[in-house]
Amino acid sequence: DIPSFRIAGFEVPLLSVYAQAANLHLAILRDSSIFGARWGLTTINVNENYNRLIRHIDEYANHCADTYNRGLNNLPKSTYQDWITYNRLRRDLTLTVLDIAAFFPSYDNRRYPIQSVGQLTREIYTDPLITFNPQLQSVAQLPTFNVMESNAIRTSHLFDVLNNLTIFTDWFSVGRNFYWGGHRVISNRIGGGNITSPIYGREANQEPPRSFTFNGPVFRTLSNPTFRPLQQPWPAPPFNLRGVEGVEFSTPLNSFTYRGRGTVDSLTELPPEDNSVPPREGYSHRLCHATFVQRSGT
Structure with a gap:
């Protein structure tokens, strides 16, 4: 019933x-x-x-x-x-x-008498890799709901395919901790030319930019977000380091690594469609874009 x-x-x-x-x-x-x-x-x-x-x-x-x-x-x-x-x-x-x-x-078998195979082309978003803790930060420092929605979520668009991701590396001067500071995405629509996104974050240059041309669907990411306190020179107070220090991108044929492989697995939020075969064959989603939201004051 x-x-x-x-x-x-x-x-x-x-x-x-x-x-x-x-x-x-x-x-x-x-x-x-x-x-x-x-x-x-x-x-x-x-x-x-x-x-x-x-x-x-x-x-x-x-x-x-x-x-x-x-x-x-x-x-x-x-x-x-x-x-x-x-x-x-x-x-x-x-x-x-x-x-x-x-x-x-x-x-409706009378409207669609011939069996067909449908495909979904909607876009969904995983949790941010870097989380903000309201217990450790003032509300004024945290992105608001509207800031997250307008910066993390793309506006309506036609289906596109990720081709290239260029990552810019920044660093915290205390202890020389390198992290993902910004990026640019190049994609294309079926039968169309390349579409280059604006730069998300900052076009930092503490290391040469890392450019990845995937030539296949990225079905999995293993990310290394970090959160740890850093002691700055006196009299500055301790500083909480937050950043993505590395990511491994997996396609069915190859893996591409930005600085190092992490343990935060995208398959946890987007599990494979078929668990009887390896994830490279049974995956349910593919990476199509990456956005970037900055904390207030950074």
């Missing part, structure tokens, strides 16, 4: 289960409209099930979209931590709800 999965007041927590149940129900109705005569159903029964299928495609898709939007709209949108919560819910519901609902219209 599909209504059991949209209990008033619990629509958002139940939405992933609702999408799975709706998907199964639509698949059964589609099969009955295709094979109903072989199952012994009358023409009237087959047509009734097809009409139910069409009605429920709209009903289920609308509920998924409306509840997704309502869940996000009900969240607070003020602080940096609000944005982390918001982006996680957006990402999780995209993976477990919207990605499923996107295929509901394809169950």
Whole structure:
């Protein structure tokens, strides 16, 4: 019973289960409209099930979209931590709800009589590699919700493919700690020319720029974000070092390393689609862009 999965007041927590149940129900109705005569159903029964299928495609898709939007709209949108919560819910519901609902219209076997394979080209965002701790920093130093949303999330755009990533290295003078200071992305649209992004962060030059041309999908990153206190010369107070000191980018054929491999694995947030094969074959997502948000005052 599909209504059991949209209990008033619990629509958002139940939405992933609702999408799975709706998907199964639509698949059964589609099969009955295709094979109903072989199952012994009358023409009237087959047509009734097809009409139910069409009605429920709209009903289920609308509920998924409306509840997704309502869940996000009900969240607070003020602080940096609000944005982390918001982006996680957006990402999780995209993976477990919207990605499923996107295929509901394809169950209309009379509109789409030939079996087809759909592809998703939406964009989702992992957590920031560098996290800010409200317990250790004043609120004024932290990016606000609006700063995160406008700087970390790209505006709507056509599907593009990552070709090249150039990383600029900066450093903390205390102890000569090098870190990712900024970058530039070069991508292209299918059948189109290169698109060069503006420089994110700072075009630092403490080391020669590292340019990576991937020639294949980057399906995994292993990052090395750092957070440790540094003692500055007296009388300056201790300083908390935050930065990305290295990243390994993996494609099905090669790995590309910026300064060093880390342990923060992108597959933790975006697990493979097929775990029966190596990640280079069973991956579910590919890197398409990288953005950059700076802390206030830096």
